[in-house]
Amino acid sequence: MTTPPAIPPATPPATPPVGAWTTATIAEIEREDRLVRLRLDVEDRIDHLPGQHYVVRLRAPDDYTAQRSYSVASDPADPLLELMVEALPDGEVSGHLHDEARVGDVLEVRGPIGGWFTWTGEEPAIAVGGGTGVVPLVAMLRYAARLGVADRLRVVAVGKTLVDLPYAEELLAGGAFVATTRENLGSRVAAPPYPEELRDLAEGVERAYVCGSVGFASYAQRLLGEIGVRADTVRVEQFGSTGT
Amino acid sequence: MPVTRGFTGRRRATDSTTPGRADRLPPGQYDTGSEFPSLTAEATPLVDVDSWSLSIDGLVETPQRWSWREIHALPGDSYHGDIHCVTTWSKFDTTFAGVSVDTLLDAAGPLPEAAYVMAHATTGYTTNLPIEDLRGGRAWVVWEYDGKPLAVEHGGPVRLLVPHLYFWKSAKWITRLELMARDRPGFWEQNGYHDRGDPWLEQRYQGDP
Numbered sequence: 001m002t003t004p005p006a007i008p009p010a011t012p013p014a015t016p017p018v019g020a021w022t023t024a025t026i027a028e029i030e031r032e033d034r035l036v037r038l039r040l041d042v043e044d045r046i047d048h049l050p051g052q053h054y055v056v057r058l059r060a061p062d063d064y065t066a067q068r069s070y071s072v073a074s075d076p077a078d079p080l081l082e083l084m085v086e087a088l089p090d091g092e093v094s095g096h097l098h099d100e101a102r103v104g105d106v107l108e109v110r111g112p113i114g115g116w117f118t119w120t121g122e123e124p125a126i127a128v129g130g131g132t133g134v135v136p137l138v139a140m141l142r143y144a145a146r147l148g149v150a151d152r153l154r155v156v157a158v159g160k161t162l163v164d165l166p167y168a169e170e171l172l173a174g175g176a177f178v179a180t181t182r183e184n185l186g187s188r189v190a191a192p193p194y195p196e197e198l199r200d201l202a203e204g205v206e207r208a209y210v211c212g213s214v215g216f217a218s219y220a221q222r223l224l225g226e227i228g229v230r231a232d233t234v235r236v237e238q239f240g241s242t243g244t
Numbered sequence: 245m246p247v248t249r250g251f252t253g254r255r256r257a258t259d260s261t262t263p264g265r266a267d268r269l270p271p272g273q274y275d276t277g278s279e280f281p282s283l284t285a286e287a288t289p290l291v292d293v294d295s296w297s298l299s300i301d302g303l304v305e306t307p308q309r310w311s312w313r314e315i316h317a318l319p320g321d322s323y324h325g326d327i328h329c330v331t332t333w334s335k336f337d338t339t340f341a342g343v344s345v346d347t348l349l350d351a352a353g354p355l356p357e358a359a360y361v362m363a364h365a366t367t368g369y370t371t372n373l374p375i376e377d378l379r380g381g382r383a384w385v386v387w388e389y390d391g392k393p394l395a396v397e398h399g400g401p402v403r404l405l406v407p408h409l410y411f412w413k414s415a416k417w418i419t420r421l422e423l424m425a426r427d428r429p430g431f432w433e434q435n436g437y438h439d440r441g442d443p444w445l446e447q448r449y450q451g452d453p
Contacts, residue, residue, distance in 0.1 A: 020451070023246060057272075058248040066253060067272050067332055092253070092274065100250040108245050113449065115435035116285050214282045214397060221287050231287035232368070241279035 019046040021057070024109045026101060027080055034087050035132075035166055036098040037073075039080040042109060047076045050139040051118040051209070051237075054083065054111030058096055065108075068093040071135040071211070071237070072112065073167070075142035081109075084166045086132045117237040121149045123206040126198070126229065128156040128220040130212030131165070136237065137211065138167045141174045150175065154201040156193055158216070177201060192219065195226045202227045213240040268326055269334055270443035276333035282397040283331060284416070285431065286367045291417050293401050296366070298348070298385060302423035305353030312401075315385070318343045323384055323405060328443040330410040340394075340405050342386030345378045348421070358423035362430060363404050365417040370430035372439060373406065373413055375423065382408055385418060410441040410448070 028039035048054075050072075057067035074082035087098035101107075119125055119140045129137045134157045144150045155176035159165025161183045172178055178185065179193045202208075208229045210220040217238035224234060269275060293312040301307040310318070322341040328334045354375065361378055363371050377383065384405040387394050394400035399416025406413045412432050433439050438447040446452060 021245070057245075058251040058253075059245055060251050060253045061247050064253045065272060066251075066274060069331055096248070096251050105249050106246045107248060110449075113436060116431075217284075218288060218397070225287075231289070234287040236284050236286060236288075238282065238284060241276070241281040 019044075019111050021108055021110045024081065024107050026103050026105045026107065029101060029103055031098060033163070034098075036085050036087065036094075036101070038083045038085065038097065038101070039074075040083065040107070040109065041079075042081050045081065046112060048072050048081075048112030048139075049076065049115075049118040049120055050143040051136045052112035052114045052139075053136070054081065054109050055113065056083070056093060056097070057108040057110070058093055059108060066092045067108075069113070071132075071139070073135045073138045073142075075139060075146055077146060078142075081111075084132060084135045084138075086166075114237075117209065117211070117235050119143075119153065119207065119209065121147055121152060124152045124154075124204055125207040125209060126154045126156065126202050126205045126224070127209040127211070128158070128193075128198075128224065129210075130158045130216035130220065131160075133210075133212030133216060133237070133239075134159075134166055134171065135211075137176075137209070138170065140209075141171070141176070145174065154205070156198060156201065158192060158212075193223065195223060198223065199227045202229050205229065206233060208234045209237075210234060211237040214238050215240075265336065268336060270328055271446050272448075273328055273332050273334040273443065276335050279333075280335060280398065281329065281331070281333050283329065283412075284397070286369060288396055289367050289417055290396070291366055291401055296402065296419065298402070298418065299420045300348055300352040300423070301420070302362075303355040303358035303425060304423055305355065306351070308348065308352045310348075315343060315402075316387075318347055321347070321384060322388075323386070323407060325407055327407050327411055327414075330412055330437065330441065330443075330448050334443075338407075339390055340384060340386040341388035341391075342384050342402070342405070344381060345383040345385060345404075345421075346381060348385065349375075349379065352423075354423055357425045360424045360427045362422040362424060362428060363413075363415040363418055364420035364422060365415045366419045367417055369415060369417070371413050371415050372427055372430040372433055373409070374427070374440065377406060377409060377413075377440075378421075382406065408442070410438075410443055412437065413441050 024040035024042040030037040070083045299309045321344040404415045404418040
């Protein structure tokens with residue numbers, strides 16, 4: 001047993017930093033089918049905690065604006081801020097970022113935001129993400145790898161197919177349990193994760209994170225409950241709507 | 245701030261065809277249409293209406309507690325109008341039904357020094373509000389949405405509704421209103437969000453004017 005490496009203070013500051021509006025220049029951009037990965041050079045950036053998000057604001061020539069929140073995928077130590085955005089049907093902001101944005105464009109951004117859905121490495125944790133819900137988990141994984149505390153974070157990533165799942169290769173390489181629901185993965189038949197598959201991963205965890213659509217978050221919370229994760233240790237970040 | 249190259253704004257084009265809708269959208273918000281997004285920070289609880297109650301305590305003349313049946317026996321009230329979430333969606337023409345917070349506060353009798361209220365949910369979620377924001381027919385405790393029982397992901401069976409403020413102030417699974425002399429930050433307010441949260445002033449985060 002080696003001595004655990006030094007990690008940042010036990011709890012985030014009582015009021016975590018919320019940055020003011022600033023500008024960010026697109027340094028790298030990579031498009032896939034429905035995803036766009038943006039690497040931003042943020043003016044006067046404030047370091048984020050793994051799990052936090054940023055707001056991106058677009059401005060039209062007549063000063064009309066549209067803004068949306070996106071989870072950060074990068075490690076706080078990364079000189080650039082990385083966002084992974086899914087182009088939603090008719091998405092005003094995501095559509096622009098996916099179809100129109102290019103290297104050198106300047107965006108308005110604000111962040112980091114959110115002091116709850118954060119993991120700073122102290123507690124052993126299980127983190128369950130569905131689809132683009134894996135993005136903040138990627139930030140946690142990268143952070144854990146850099147600090148050498150990867151054994152304290154068990155990641156469960158769920159996608160329809162491996163191609164659909166953002167960061168699928170990185171998640172697999174980082175030791176995440178990956179389940180695909182619409183295609184077989186190796187010898188695993190297409191299905192959401194079963195309780196038996198996660199039971200060992202949840203052994204000894206003191207914190208749980210769930211991130212994904214409303215439907216996914218509800219499924220993942222039930223699943224964690226079934227394997228004995230206490231509801232009061234679960235932190236949820238969900239997006240999308242119930243369509244009522 | 246710089247204009248975003250290539251951006252003209254898509255939704256606005258459709259909004260402007262419906263008279264009045266653009267005026268109802270606070271700065272930085274968009275019309276979510278028929279969708280009803282759901283955001284939650286904690287595990288969604290199963291609230292049992294038989295053991296649920298709503299209390300008012302702290303700086304009041306007579307602390308009060310209503311069971312599910314008792315609160316339904318109070319004079320009912322409803323809200324018809326718009327709601328605004330800090331994550332930038334707004335939803336027009338919603339209808340919620342329940343009881344006015346005025347009815348509840350009148351029963352408890354706030355003491356003159358009661359200036360703020362902490363709303364507590366069964367999950368431990370809290371949010372703080374100035375007491376004036378809960379008075380004057382602007383706040384409700386609701387259990388119906390669009391004529392149907394409020395769904396659990398939207399705070400059912402019962403939530404606070406303060407539609408003139410960002411929607412995180414409308415605590416889901418409400419169980420207690422604590423009247424206080426001094427303001428104290430609630431859950432999101434400790435996590436960087438604004439103490440008042442007026443969407444028309446765009447009071448999203450701590451430090452916003």
